[in-house]
Amino acid sequence: MKIKKTACLYAALLISMGSGAALAEKAVRQETLVVTATKTEKEADGLTASVDVITAEDIKMMGASTLKNIMEKTPGLTLQYGQFAHASSKSKSTISIRGMGGNGTLLLIDGRRIAGETQSTYEMDRIPAGMIERIEIVKGPMSTLYGSDALGGVINIITKKAGREKFAMDMDVSTGMNDQGDSESYKAGVNARGRVGKLGYSLYTNYNKTRPYTETETYSSKALNPKTSMPVTSDPQHGETGEVDVSYRDASEVFSTGISLDADLTDALSAQAGLNYFEENREGTYTGGFKKARPGQTPSAVMVLDTPVDSQDDNKRIDADTSIKYKFTDTLTGRIGAYRSEYEKRNKTRAKNFTATTNTKFSADVDITGYEGEATWAATSDHLLVGGAEYREISRDSAAINPDPTSYEFVNDTQRFKAAYLQDEWQITQDLNAIFGARYDDMSDADNKATFKAGLAKQFSSMFKIRVNYAEGYRAPDTAELYVVAPTPGDIPRIGAEAVYGTKTTVHELNPEFLRSYELGIGGDYQRFNYEVVLFYNDVSDKIEIERVDVDNDGSDDYQTYVNKPDVDIKGVELNLGYDFGHGVTADFNWTELSTEDGETGEDLLYNPDRTFSIGVDYQVTQTLCLSLTARHIGSQYKSQTEKVGSYQLVDISFLKHFGSKQQYELYGGVNNILDESVDKSLGSNTGPYMFAGMRVHF
Template sequence: MKKSLILSSVATAVLLSNSYANSNLGEVLVTTATKTKKNIDGVSASVIVVTKEDIEKISASTLKDVFEKIPSINAQYARFPHPSSKSKAAISIRGVGANGTLMLLDGKRLSAETENPYEMNRIPASMIERIEIVKGSMSTLYGSDAIGGVINIITKKITEAQTAIDLKYGLNKKGDAKQKNFNFTTIGKNDYFNYKVFGSIIDEETFTKRKNYTQTAVNPQTGAIIGANPQNGVSGKEDVTFIDDATVLSFGTRLEKNLTDNLLAGIDFNYFKEEREGIYLGNAKFSGGGLIKNTPILSKDNNKRIDVSTDFEYQANKDLATNLKFYRSYYKKRNETTPVNFTGPVNKKFSANVTIDNVESTTTYLLNDSNILTFGAEYRKETRDSSAINPNPSSDDFITKEVTYKSLFLQDEIEITDSLNATLGARYDHISNADSKVTFQAGAVQKLNDNTSLRVNYSQGFRAPDTAELFVVAPVFKDGKRFGSDVIFGPKTTTYDLKPEKSQSFEIALSNNFNKLSSEIVAFHTNIKDKIELVSYGAGAGKYYTSENLDKVEINGLELRLDYDFTNYLNSNFNLTYLDTEDKTLNKELTFTPDISASLGIDYKVTNSLNTNLSLRYIGEQYTNSQNSEKTEDYTLVDLGLNYKINKTASVYGGIDNIFDKEVDEELGVNAGTYTYIGFRFNF
């Protein structure tokens, strides 16, 4: 890069500054992959950028709508030990697993449930400027939890005054799964400060499927069947929930002020509250003694999250910029489950308080015409109070687990020649419940000619075990029980020394832009040592799941992207991902990693005011258990949408998802069938 471009980058590049990036323009600037503002063509890691225009094109009103249509990422359901996990998803990138994906909001971690089953309806799409998805390990910049990749949701930056309102209503062909959304964002400036305010209300009605069940009464300590219990052997049918009846309220604001010409200060406050309710097949205690398995239970959630942060961006001179962040994310989860068929005690086992306190400093320094140094330090404390980790499964008392992270990192972006640049990085992490770790990353981008570039990247990653993997005590999980590796209870009679995951990833990519065709092909190889996975032991009443290390896992993959503009009015995009995963010890494929996933999008501008888009998504077969004895079927979903601009202020949009009412295996998540929606947008 030229010196003028380097100086421009440093002048504006502070940690995760919110820059508008339109994938249809020649220059796309990203921040997540290097923590500096950088042209995506010069980044050695794989990055997907989803712009606000992309979000509007697919008529998305929440983050869930966006993620369902992004290639190369995979939603995994039923990841945590609670019956309602069937309706909540976590995101896996390149087969590494849901716990290896770090989700950020404006560069800050969000507190939530363990094992990342984040209900993505919590984030309204109207507040999003763009989403940057970095595929492959990013541990050298973000530490533990980023072994598979990073998803950074970047909200709208405070620029010129504007107000946006979005109203949407949808339901499936049977009139179920109704959803009403109201989103607004307003941005402005005055003589004292700049401000941004956003809010969202999502009201969602339940979607259920009729299921048969047969109850079993057991002794919770020994697993022995209690034949004399009046609930033992009771059979019936129940409408089981796959989408909760829920009301979700989000509100947030940001205030900014230039204290001096070189110093910008900002304050953020976000508030989120949700109420959820559903009926699931699970376990419940019987008042007369015993545990009733596979019985209908009513699950109610009353949750809230409060995020508070302050940040300072200081431009010391043309060569030196520093960013300092302080933030706290507090999540209060209150869950109650009660039996439907009989009178039993209320179970509050899966309530929790989660707090993340973080201090982070990042400095960018222009060393010379060819080197940009980025160095920083981070201190983070994560505190979890939960009865789910209480070693006494009959107690609702909270147990507290605390983990601290102390980190230092250094990165050098080097211009070797006018056509070759490289990025080198290293990080040191000290974690209170795991060994200290040093990780390295090295990548390079070679411009072969005006249209073609070659990039290579090597990265190391790691992930420390989370609280659930170490300490959870769940008498009910799938067809057995679940215990953390440190737990001794019931059929589990020994502890297990659970080690952090460690990975090495290699990737090579060739990208080309020629006339109307843009393409990229990426080949990657990842070795993971001591990968943390659930394994099962025993059978029947004595069956349980626990977290253990797989000695060695190997993932090979290929990604292909093709974008072609047929005319100024018609363009298309095609994405394909091939994954070959293997547990080398057992010679088995990893669970919930489809061998092939693909998407095809066709956008057609009918008139200057009317746009249509057709989307096809294919998900291949995938195993659902570690023994590779059960496999889901592949499926293809077809969606159709349109946007009509009424005038400069107002537009209407609508569409039909899953036009052909394709059934999806329940192990893979929620599918309400053919779904129709309509919405209105207003921009002032």
């Protein structure tokens, strides 16, 4: 096909422009102030933890329309599929950092939790790139500042806010599709910000629409007795075979809008408030399990597995937050804040091959309410203390956690967290600094936890900086792991630890995960070159994983459930290199080696690639034109205890062109996966070469 030949020639041209720079990293990094790792503004180079920052300029070069487009191109992150307890899991992704899984990654927007699905499985596709100012990624446990869920790390999405200018506006429209015209997407967004006297404001509105990408799959249904898991061979659905177009990218419409206000009320007092809203329609076709009634027959109902189903979501969320900040003295500042996030999910799942009642069990109402108080005190010229207290309540109402699996009535599960924390940033000498932190969490449905961290950073010269870090983290079991009964995904039901269904006749306890992490980083820069090498070791106790259970020892598994793995070892090495070749050419190289092992069985954890690396080359052709090439290698990984998925490589190209008298117009575009690399379906599949183009206007 012509487009493929053109794309390959374009890629070859870009590589030649890179002057053989394929094995280096992006130009010397600029000093960046980050807030997520310490809750204070601090230069990234002075931190003891690993922090990556994705800027608005980086996002522009990607041509990203959603958070997913950004995350899948970010080194050191793994997008995992099939984790969601619903047939639609094939189209839902979650982020894993350093082998800790999607539940171990805490996703924040402006430092706040948001209500939604467990593991944030929908958020990748619903958060528009146009609202993002930058993304701060902290790798390693951050429970001493953020509590539960921050085992693997924290991803903090920082949205665009009012600046000092009186008025500014950005408008962005784009579209894309693969080389067959499938998986079309359309995006339009506008962001306006400014300041009137002491009042600053920022408003945004975004609209994303996608058409589905499907792949034809064969299915072979099984009808099972829900109580015994024995085949019901007399049912006409048992042994039913055929083909179905399975959605690996949903058809969707997502509308989001929001406003943020800040005011300098006095020289010492400032206030902030925000309100955000989105609504989403999403639908697709999948293969999964569905209950079929059999009036007057024995058994009176069967569970039909591996049968085509249609799923439709109508979701809404509203988020509100406010905070007040007061500067008591030159050395003491206090802040109090509150936030509320309300999420309404309405799911309808229908069987395609037989008549049955529409399944609405996976509908839910999720509310998160949080109150925070925090103080920052420069106790001496060498010590900066941050301390605070937090109360957080997470309420979930859903039929999916109803102890009666046949009922569609909502029941409630509420988790409450009370916490206090203290952190000391100690500047020991001009070139040596340390950080110490501690937190205590009082939880309503798990044992209380204390976590600690300690880190040290020493700069011997610009070429040689060393840091060591020890941090602890924990995660309480979530609602799905405890209570959800899901006939999908997979060939057998997924049943929560404290749920009883079919052949699972007893409950078992799930303890919180607990992590001790050790990290050593060495890095520096010299003229146009910079580097960093990071070694990390995660010692995990009671890691929560899926386990298949054969009740009657007949060689056929009857269900899968969540269990604690007493001892899991995760270790790895990360290498980052960067070089500025001059003449507008910069390059980056990122390499990660990862080893995960269940201490009891010696087996690897699932969906963790053993090796990933990426190569990026940017070429500033002229003052107004930039070209970019990115190549990624994702290594082999286990999708079951015995099946391993091979490695694959993806190559993307893009351009960004400024024009206009004030360069207020930007034209961008590119081709992702120009070499048409296929990806195993258990890893999310791939649409093939994907072309995109768009325009931005800045006022």
